[in-house]
Amino acid sequence: MQSAEQQMVAPPIDATQVLGAIPNPILVVGRQGDITYANPAAEQFFDSGAAVLARQNLRDLVPFGSPVLQLVSQVFRERYSVSEYDVDLGSPRLGERLVDVQVSPVPEAPDHVIVRFDERSMAAKIGRALTHRGAARSVTGMAAVLAHEVKNPLSGIRGAAQLLELNASQADRELTRLICDETDRICALVDSMEVFSDKRPIERGPVNIHQVLEHVRKVAQAGFGKHIRFVERYDPSLPPVYGNRDQLVQVFLNLVKNAAEAIGDDPGGEIVLTTAYRHGVRLAVRGSRDRLHLPLEVSVQDNGPGVPEDIRPHLFDPFVTTKVSGSGLGLALVAKIIGDHGGVIECDSRPRRTVFSARLPVHNPAVEASGESE
Known part of the structure; x- marks a missing residue:
């Protein structure tokens, strides 16, 4: 009868089986850029079989001067994982390809690194994050316009309502008070937007x-x-x-x-x-x-x-x-x-x-x- 410890031992798993099951394109690359492994997702991504990719260099797959080459060199030099978002791998063969790239060292094989490409949403998310600045800048222009074109006339409207209130009946005073309250509310909204029109560099x-x-x-x-x-x-x-x-x-x-x-x-x-x-x-x-x-x-x-x-x-x-x-x-x-x-x-x-x-x-x-x- 097997002991509990013997029963808990997992069967050995080949590392290539694990990499092959990952849906992201993955390459194992040597120090000179030689490709020693490509998982099925990489074969589909680069439209080439594993045997063909194994005869190529990483420089053959990415555009000239691509950040991917710099990342690989950095990982071999510094031995920790690095990432870069929104990398353009576009080429006549691949078409337009914007990807995220992560390069990781392999502790058990110091002469190799793992390069993972991710076509999912991170690049788009970062792009949206950067456009949030544009949304804020649109408020900047709006705030300046409101301060000049809206706030000043509102002050005149409020002043006129206060003058009318002096000689108005009780029923009319309720209306003039309503005018004053609503102009105050709009002025408060404009005031809250004026912070967007401050273009001075912040002290950091x-x-x-x-x-x-x-x-x-x-x-x-x-x-x-x-x-x-x-x-x-x-x-x-x-x-x-x-x-x-x-x-x-x-x-x-x-x-x-x-x-x-x-x-x-x-x-x-x-x-x-x-x-x-x-x-x-x-x-x-x-x-x-x-x-x-x-x-x-x-x-x-x-x-x-x-x-x-x-x-x-x-x-x-x-x-x-x-x-x-x-x-x-x-x-x-x-x-x-x-x-x-x-x-x-x-x-x-x-x-x-x-x-x-x-x-x-x-x-x-x-x-x-x-x-x-x-």
Whole structure:
């Protein structure tokens, strides 16, 4: 009779069987760029059989000067996984191909790396995240117009109503008071938008993001989030963010408040605050050859009902809201502030799990001293 320990031993599995079952195109590449393995998904992706691919070099499959070659060299040199989003692998043979690329070392085979291509939604998501800056900029122009073309005439309307009120009957005074109240409400909305028209560069320096999140948590638990359980999953080795502390507090307080409102009175409500360092992550800027190095990821997750599917693509646009009395400017402001920091923000939502993730730059004293952008 076999012992329990003998019964629990799993049958040996060939690594190629595992790689072959993965639906993403995967290549195993040697130091000189020689391809030693291609899984079935890679055969389909490159429209070539494994035997043909094994006779080729990685340089034969990607465009001249492709970032993929740089990533492979970096992994051989530094021995940790790196990723790059929105890489163009387009060629006459492959057609248009925008992919995410992840290159990982193989500890058991130091002369080889694994290259994975991902045609799924990350590149599109990052592209949408960068367009949130454009949505915020559209509010900037609108705010300037409203301040001049709307706010000034409203002041005249309010003043005229106050003059009429002096000689009006009791019934008419109710109408003049209504005019004053409504003009005040519109002026308050315009005032809330004026922050978008501030084009001055923000003052930035090293910010401990964990101190920011701790402050936000304390404010939340003292008020609107007192009934919610907070979970903190922090990377204690995280370097400082290159940012403005007050504005980052505003961003994450807004996100936490939105999460708390989404949870409502649910006794099992939970908000998870997470920080992480993403090695080697670079994001492409559409319409430019620049790539952003944004390794710091800060996430706010809640277990509320989720964002309605029909507004997810427009979540960071101005005046988009699910709240009955909301103005729809909160997330547009979040997008503006994160954009002013040179970062991006994205939302991934489904029932019982909504995550807002901001990617931010690291404080680099050398870059700050030179006045350049990271």
